[in-house]
Amino acid sequence: MSSKLLRKTASYGIFWIAVAAAGMSIDNSYYLQVLTFIGIHSILALGLNMLMGYAGQISLGHAAFYGLGAYTTAIMTVHYDLSPWLALPCAICLVILVAFIVGLPTLKLSGYYLGMGTLGFGMIVHIIFREWTSVTGGASGYVGIPPLELGAFSFSSSRNYFYLVWCTVLISIVLCQRLIDSRIGRALRSIHDSEHASKAVGVNTRNLKLQVFMLSAALAGVAGFLYAHFVSFISPGTFDFIVSIRIVTMVVIGGMASIWGALLGASLLTLLPEWLHAFSDFEMIVYGLILMLVMIILPQGLTRGILDIYERSHKKYFK
Amino acid sequence: MLRIRNLKCYYGRIIAVKGVSISVRKGELISLIGANGSGKSTLLNAICGLLPTWEGEIIFEEISLRGLSPPAIVKRGISLVPEGRLIFPPLSVMDNLKIGAYTMYRRKLHKNVLEDLEMVMTLFPVLKDRADQPAGTLSGGEQQMVAIGRALMARPRLLILDEPSMGLAPLLVEKILKTLAVLRDEGLTILLVEQNAQAALKIADRGYVLETGKIVLQGTASELLTDDEVKRAYLGKDYGDFYEGRI
Numbered sequence: 001m002s003s004k005l006l007r008k009t010a011s012y013g014i015f016w017i018a019v020a021a022a023g024m025s026i027d028n029s030y031y032l033q034v035l036t037f038i039g040i041h042s043i044l045a046l047g048l049n050m051l052m053g054y055a056g057q058i059s060l061g062h063a064a065f066y067g068l069g070a071y072t073t074a075i076m077t078v079h080y081d082l083s084p085w086l087a088l089p090c091a092i093c094l095v096i097l098v099a100f101i102v103g104l105p106t107l108k109l110s111g112y113y114l115g116m117g118t119l120g121f122g123m124i125v126h127i128i129f130r131e132w133t134s135v136t137g138g139a140s141g142y143v144g145i146p147p148l149e150l151g152a153f154s155f156s157s158s159r160n161y162f163y164l165v166w167c168t169v170l171i172s173i174v175l176c177q178r179l180i181d182s183r184i185g186r187a188l189r190s191i192h193d194s195e196h197a198s199k200a201v202g203v204n205t206r207n208l209k210l211q212v213f214m215l216s217a218a219l220a221g222v223a224g225f226l227y228a229h230f231v232s233f234i235s236p237g238t239f240d241f242i243v244s245i246r247i248v249t250m251v252v253i254g255g256m257a258s259i260w261g262a263l264l265g266a267s268l269l270t271l272l273p274e275w276l277h278a279f280s281d282f283e284m285i286v287y288g289l290i291l292m293l294v295m296i297i298l299p300q301g302l303t304r305g306i307l308d309i310y311e312r313s314h315k316k317y318f319k
Numbered sequence: 320m321l322r323i324r325n326l327k328c329y330y331g332r333i334i335a336v337k338g339v340s341i342s343v344r345k346g347e348l349i350s351l352i353g354a355n356g357s358g359k360s361t362l363l364n365a366i367c368g369l370l371p372t373w374e375g376e377i378i379f380e381e382i383s384l385r386g387l388s389p390p391a392i393v394k395r396g397i398s399l400v401p402e403g404r405l406i407f408p409p410l411s412v413m414d415n416l417k418i419g420a421y422t423m424y425r426r427k428l429h430k431n432v433l434e435d436l437e438m439v440m441t442l443f444p445v446l447k448d449r450a451d452q453p454a455g456t457l458s459g460g461e462q463q464m465v466a467i468g469r470a471l472m473a474r475p476r477l478l479i480l481d482e483p484s485m486g487l488a489p490l491l492v493e494k495i496l497k498t499l500a501v502l503r504d505e506g507l508t509i510l511l512v513e514q515n516a517q518a519a520l521k522i523a524d525r526g527y528v529l530e531t532g533k534i535v536l537q538g539t540a541s542e543l544l545t546d547d548e549v550k551r552a553y554l555g556k557d558y559g560d561f562y563e564g565r566i
Contacts, residue, residue, distance in 0.1 A: 183418075186410065186414050186421075189410055189414075190418050193408060193409065194405050196369070197407065198418075199368075200369065200401050201393065202422035202473060203421050
């Protein structure tokens with residue numbers, strides 16, 4: 001086994017030990033719920049990181065895919081009384097199909113224009129969630145989404161759901177990492193650096209951008225599915241423009257083109273509002289200030305910034 | 320091997336290449352020389368599928384390249400070393416080279432890719448020591464080696480280079496051109512686009528001179544090197560004195 005592979009396997013092992021330790025040691029259901037939300041946000045950030053961090057394509061409408069995943073499972077399980085495990089592949093397929101249809105024209109754009117295109121898509125989907133009352137429940141949302149069950153085993157307890165979500169996070173991490181280490185991953189990074197050069201070496205940039213957009217959307221759909229069955233109630237407000245921006249912020253703050261950065265960004269942006277309750281009316285101001293400070297001090301994101309600080313101090317004290 | 324007939328390339332309403340006809344025979348090293356804005360890079364982009372709007376005929380190994388995408392053209396055996404190298408700076412030298420094999424990277428071809436990596440490292444031994452280094456940290460000459468190595472990884476039958484000498488010290492230019500001559504001697508067909516006419520013609524079999532989108536001169540490399548018009552326009556009027564050591 002090569003040292004790189006060994007390091008990666010060890011990091012997955014350490015990650016799972018940390019998850020298991022948290023699951024076993026934390027009894028407070030509020031903390032477990034917060035950690036579960038971190039997991040769901042991590043899946044969102046991981047997906048967007050593939051698109052933004054690796055392929056260099058921005059999406060300001062990712063909450064739409066998150067919402068589509070959640071609404072599909074909600075409608076199928078509540079309205080049609082189908083099993084959630086049947087709703088999951090349907091939600092993923094629908095989200096991938098929508099990503100394909102949206103991505104085909106919008107991914108011809110780049111930079112600000114791509115941002116505006118995806119932003120517009122996100123807004124349209126949000127309006128559909130809010131206005132198509134007969135199907136989506138309108139502004140009041142969808143209630144009574146059943147908890148997940150696997151035979152006699154129920155995921156209704158916070159602890160069980162926590163394990164389910166973090167297991168999905170681990171699968172997503174391994175999937176993304178495998179992809180990044182493959183020729184597809186190299187091609188994605190080459191598109192990020194220079195699409196022209198990438199084409200010159202024979203990379204089908206249009207197809208690859210579309211494929212990574214669909215993968216990213218699929219992960220957002222899975223996150224939406226997990227969210228819907230966790231909170232059992234969804235409304236359009238959870239999938240609006242601000243949420244799309246928050247997912248982008250998670251990726252940028254954590255550090256683009258870094259798997260662990262996406263997790264770090266998702267953790268920070270989920271935990272900050274919880275920590276800042278003490279500031280009551282000034283909560284959002286302090287939240288914004290902290291994010292500004294992080295970007296000023298560590299412009300490449302937390303992961304790269306922390307690594308740089310470590311490398312500098314290592315050089316200073318050990319050489 | 321490559322036959323271009325009456326090629327016209329457009330950027331919107333602007334016509335950048337005005338009816339160019341050239342041919343490249345198997346195993347030849349052809350130099351295409353011309354000043355800035357003469358349409359050299361446009362011509363190459365048209366061959367490689369990077370410029371979709373053109374008229375005329377581009378035939379490679381008896382097959383028209385009309386409507387083919389850049390990946391399809393790479394798969395057919397044409398590799399481009401783009402102007403300004405355009406390597407991928409954050410990626411390691413090894414990853415840059417592996418991307419070159421993108422179109423042929425299937426499991427059954429994995430062995431071929433490893434062999435090709437070995438071949439590139441033999442051709443440019445300096446890259447072996449820097450395999451894990453980000454390509455952006457290499458010197459200009461080394462980056463050019465990565466760009467050429469990356470193009471070779473696709474196992475091309477026709478290698479096209481767009482101004483490989485750009486921004487390099489004369490010694491490095493000589494080294495790069497010597498390598499191209501070696502590749503030609505090994506049977507690779509090369510189309511070399513250069514502003515550095517003297518250096519390009521020195522290793523070429525034949526050459527074309529492109530001016531404002533038209534071929535104005537063509538012939539064997541030795542004919543062009545001694546042509547008064549080429550000397551005046553591209554080599555400098557005292558070229559002969561300089562290379563004979565009188566200046």
